[in-house]
Amino acid sequence: MKKYFAYxxxxxxxxxxxxxxxAPQTKPANLTDAQAxxxxxxxxxxxxxxxxxxxxxxxxxxxxxQSNGCGIIDSFALAKQWTPQSxxxxxxxxxYNYKVNCNNSVLNNLNSNITYNGSFDASTLSVVNTGASAxxxxxxxxxxxxxxxxxxxxxxxxxxxxxxxxxxxxxxIVITVQSLIVDKATKSIMNGAADVLLTGTxxxxxxxxxxxxxxxxxxxxxAVIILNGVSYGADLTTGEVFDI
Numbered sequence: 069m070k071k072y073f074a075y076x077x078x079x080x081x082x083x084x085x086x087x088x089x090x091a092p093q094t095k096p097a098n099l100t101d102a103q104a105x106x107x108x109x110x111x112x113x114x115x116x117x118x119x120x121x122x123x124x125x126x127x128x129x130x131x132x133x134q135s136n137g138c139g140i141i142d143s144f145a146l147a148k149q150w151t152p153q154s155x156x157x158x159x160x161x162x163x164y165n166y167k168v169n170c171n172n173s174v175l176n177n178l179n180s181n182i183t184y185n186g187s188f189d190a191s192t193l194s195v196v197n198t199g200a201s202a203x204x205x206x207x208x209x210x211x212x213x214x215x216x217x218x219x220x221x222x223x224x225x226x227x228x229x230x231x232x233x234x235x236x237x238x239x240x241i242v243i244t245v246q247s248l249i250v251d252k253a254t255k256s257i258m259n260g261a262a263d264v265l266l267t268g269t270x271x272x273x274x275x276x277x278x279x280x281x282x283x284x285x286x287x288x289x290x291a292v293i294i295l296n297g298v299s300y301g302a303d304l305t306t307g308e309v310f311d312i
Contacts, residue, residue, distance in 0.1 A: 098270065103229060104279040105293050105300045105309055106192050108264050111223055111241045112283065112291060113307030115156035116188040117148065119221045119243055120257075120304045122201050126180045127215055127255045129166055130205045133178060138170035148186075155306045160186030168208070175208035180219075190307055192231050199223035203245065214258065217248040225268075239268030248285060257304070260285035264293075 114120040148160045165181040185198040203219030221243040228236040241264065248260035262283040269276050281295040285304075292312065293300045301312040 097233065097235060097272075098275050099235065099268075099277040099279075101279070101295055101298065102300075102309070103231065103233070103235070104266055104277070105281070105295055105302075106229075106231075106307075107225075107227065107239065108241070108266055108279075108281055108283075108293055108295075109291075109300075109302035109309050110188070110190055110193055110195070110307035111221070111243060111264070112302060112304055113156075114305045115150070115154050115158060116190060116195070116307050117158055117160045117162075117184060117186060118304075118307070119201075119245070119262075121148075122182055122203070122221060123217060123248065123250065123257070124255060125162075125164070125182065126178070126203055126205055126217065127250050127252075129164075129180070130178050130208060130215060131252060131255075133168045133175060133208060135170060135173055135175050137168045138173060138175075140168065142166045156188050156190045158186065158188035160184050160188075176206075177208060178205040180205065190230075192229065193307075194228045194230060195225045196227075197223050197225040213252055215250045215252060217250060217260075218245055220244050227268075235270055235272070237268055237270040237272075239266060241266050243283075256287070256289070257285050258287045 110116040110118060112118045112120055143165045145163045148162065150157045162182060162184040167179045169176050169179065180203050183200045187196040199222050201219065201221040203217050206216040207214060223241045225239040227239055244263045246261045249258045251258050264281040264283060266279040279295060281293050284292040289304050291302045291304055293302050299312055301310040
């Protein structure tokens with residue numbers, strides 16, 4: 069009886085080991101560096117209501133402020149929609165809150181707080197999101213040819229990647245603008261730097277992700293996103309990522 073039991077146990081163990089060895093060892097997919105960079109690039113882009121779009125709104129307002137508006141809070145709302153010329157379909161509602169600060173009735177800086185909600189469909193990414201920015205514009209006086217922007221841009225996203233991976237989930241993006249230099253005449257970015265924190269969770273298996281990146285803005289409508297020691301180019305209009 070003991071011999072029979074030992075023989076049966078040996079067979080059962082062999083079957084279990086064999087099945088374990090032959091079973092496919094699949095791991096749930098997580099966000100790759102390239103996919104994270106794509107999400108960050110879109111959070112910077114004009115046509116996805118990213119930081120560049122918010123920058124345009126703020127600098128346009130700053131160009132038209134007058135010293136008789138010192139200390140007065142100006143609040144209003146606007147809607148933005150894509151046009152046939154836009155490479156990205158987008159639809160956003162935005163609320164604006166501005167305050168002009170002066171020194172002895174001389175224009176000094178502009179405090180801006182903007183909230184938004186809406187959605188966009190890009191080539192690699194679809195997003196429904198809400199967010200806010202708190203950005204200060206310095207050098208309002210006419211003796212300086214550039215604005216300096218500092219502050220934060222935040223977004224809370226429900227996203228779907230359109231790159232064949234079928235990954236979807238929720239994400240938070242926080243962009244901390246260290247300094248963004250904008251030409252007053254053209255409203256274009258001359259240079260600047262920002263830090264980005266992207267965090268979130270994938271829907272399929274609740275697996276969290278976290279990425280930190282640095283952004284260097286260039287004067288040609290692009291930026292460099294540095295993630296895990298690798299540099300990627302990003303188009304600040306379309307959000308497209310390219311090799312550099």
